[in-house]
Amino acid sequence: MSPRPLISPAGSAERLAALRAELDRRGLDGFLVPRADEHQGEYVSARAERLLWLTGFSGSAGLAVVLGDAGAIFVDGRYTLQAEREVDTTLFEPRHLVEEPAGPWIAERLKGGKLGYDPWLHTEDQVRRLNAALTRSGSELVAAEPNPLDAVWPDQPDPPLTPAVAQELRFAGETSSDKRAKLAGELRRQGVRAAVLTMPDSIAWLLNVRGSDVPRTPLSLSFALVDDEGQVDWFVDARKVTADLPAHLGNGVRIRQPQELAQALDEQRDRKVLADPTGTAQWVFTRLEAAGAEVVRGDDPCLLPKARKNPTELAGARAAHRRDGTALVTFLAWLAETAPAGGVTELAASDHLYCLRAEGERFRDLSFDTISGSGPQAAIMHYRVTPETDRELQSGELYLVDSGAQYLDGTTDVTRTIAIGPPSPEMRRRYTLVLKGHVAIATARFPEGTTGSQLDSLARRPLWDEGLDFDHGTGHGVGSYLSVHEGPQRISKVPNRVALKPGMIISNEPGYYKPGAYGIRIENLVAVQPAEPRNNDERKMLDLETLTLAPFDRTLIDVTLLSEGEISWIDAYHSRVRRELLPTLDGQVKTWLEAATAPLADR
Structure with missing residues (x-):
């Protein structure tokens, strides 16, 4: 599966000391180490894993600030718990990137100093914002070429050379x-x-x-x-x-x-x-x-x-999601049979799902490292299981699996949260609140020109009503056998000026996370499409076609919290999953899917 190698934070003190010595030699009072390469992409080659090498943090977004007598690592809400687990916090103080941007933190501590940065690893907008913060404190942002960290990374990998x-x-x-x-x-x-x-x-x-x-x-x-x-x-x-x-x-x-x-x-x-x-x-x-x-x-x-997929790409996405759904349903049936008896670990589950996907036609790779988290580890939004953190799925806990694949004709990304054994009433209630937010997005009908930011509160309203929320976006764009996180569209609290347009594929993934206890996320991919006209429409309207095919966990659904319209949508979705996937299944998996997609009234 070729996961990204972890780097222990045990050597961070020596690496940090070497970097500071190099900065002193160059007359710099600090340096920025982003999780970035020359192309500013989410996924980088091993050569560009500078943040991982220095700090041990393995998330896909973050920034380390190295000063002469202080250090910090800035991450967003997806990675706050992960950073605390992976990073030596005596060397790098974890900070929330949104609540406290790096600029003011640096300006307060680097008055009159020179802060180095690699101009290949920061966008012009990022440099402009940093400059504004530093100028007010009398500090200076200095381009440092070649990169000082590269000078002290003795076994830095070579650039990749794979066939195009x-x-x-x-x-x-x-x-x-x-x-x-x-x-x-x-x-x-x-x-x-x-x-x-x-x-x-x-x-x-x-x-x-x-x-x-x-x-x-x-x-x-x-x-x-x-x-x-x-x-x-x-x-x-x-x-x-x-x-x-x-x-x-x-x-x-x-x-x-x-x-x-x-x-x-x-x-x-x-x-x-x-x-x-x-x-x-x-x-x-x-x-x-x-x-x-x-x-x-x-x-x-x-x-x-x-971002606006053509008809061939949309047809490919539908076909890829049918194959992906077959693999995922086969996995869920296996999980339902084996996990309650014990012995299934997070890694074993993740590996089993990978093998099922790899059997599919046109499969090329995963679209990201599978998030396979049980119990308290599911509360870490972008948790990445390792042999050191692997744990058994236990009765009375929730298991969250966020996974996807790269097929020649499409890219998939799906999250399901599964109860291992009987769930608690709180788990069922909060799962259902998340599901209500998911259905609200799935059934949204909106005028042309609407942005994802305008839809975001639909997913959060059921949680907000009970004083709850989640600290990540509701949806991200997805490519066509390309990046699983693709702009410019998104559904998020963060203002976005890009209107949703027909052909765009975007995720629908509200969640809820109780630190130290459990995590819940429900994710399907949807495609923006023209809505069927209604007689009273004064504007051209759009709606969303759900692409992902996999049932929700009925044992976690509290039907008393759902409206008739929500029940109707869930039953119709499950009916479609059953109709499209049953012909691809046999034996016990077919029997399991028939039960898993039965009408909610049959519970």
Whole structure:
């Protein structure tokens, strides 16, 4: 399964001392270590796991601040408990990234000092915000190249060199040349001559290529420069380019070495060049401005068309979710039979689910490391089981499994919470509150122009009514055999200016977490689609098609808390799961699914 290797925090003191010595040698009073690479993606290669190497923190988002006499690690609400478990908190004080951003914390402690940062690992927006906070305290943000941490990491892995391969048209649904022509038209509309692409998933989508340079996401790490005629300079290590790829790309794509990017940017003098300040490294902006280019700051032009899946991609997503549903239902039936008797551990369950998925047609990998948590460990939102933390699923506890897969025709992500033995009344009540929020999103009907932020409170209202909440977003975008977390759309408290549009795939995953006791999350993927018109509609309306196929745990549902409409939706969903998956099953699994999807009135 190739999970990310854990690094023990036992060596953090020595690594931190080595880094501080290097900073002192360079005349720096501090340094920033983000969980990021040059492409600002969620998944990074082993070479870019600098935060993990320094602190032992294995989450997918975070920032360490190293000062001469202080250190801190900033994480969001998904990772607060995980950071406390993985990091030596005597070296790095855990801080909540949202409640207390890094800038003010640094400014208070670094008055008049020089804070180093790697300009390849921070976006222009991030640097701007940090600069604003530091300037007020008389401190200075200093670009540090080469990276000081790399200088003291003796066995830092080499950059990845995996093959870049073509994504077939039968899965992509649109040729690369057609995509490039449309993008060029958009650049001309904006009056710019070229766009810099640094996000590998944008490049993968535009060129219809896939790779395996990072875990769980089929990407080839690279950069691209696209001009207003649709011509592309693709900066990728030539050793990754397979023999048939040039013919797939055609004459409109020129393959160049990554180190040629600097020269290509230097050649943009007096040209308008588009770059995304929220996703592109500061280094790119500095280079363009030094070359005399007129930098136009705007969204990556691939984001929105990539997010709006074409009919082929939507059909692929439905097919992938049917296969994924077969594997997941087979797993849930196995779990129902074996877990109550004891002996099933978090790792054993996760591995069993992986093996069932791997048997499926077009399976390529997991879409992320499976979150397999029981009892109190399920309360850690992004818990990652290891041999050291592995525990047996025990009667009277809840088991949360958040998992997904990469198929050639689609990416899946699904969470189910299962009662092992009889659940407590509190567990049932809070599970049902989460389920009510899930149904509220699934059944939402909203006018064109609505953002995910406007829908977010629908998922939280049942919990809010009882003084409860969850500290993560309600939904994230999902790619097509690409990133399991894809922008620009999301459902979240955090304001989002991107309206939900037909073709977008997004998750629906409210939850509740009681520290030290249990965790609950219910997640399906949904696709935005035009709603069936009604006679009294004054606007064009949208609604959501649920893609995921797997039953909810009926033993956790308190029917007395549900409205007739909610019961009707759950029964209809279970009927659809039964109808679509029964033909793919046999024996005991078929019998289990028939019982698991029976009408709620039959309980």
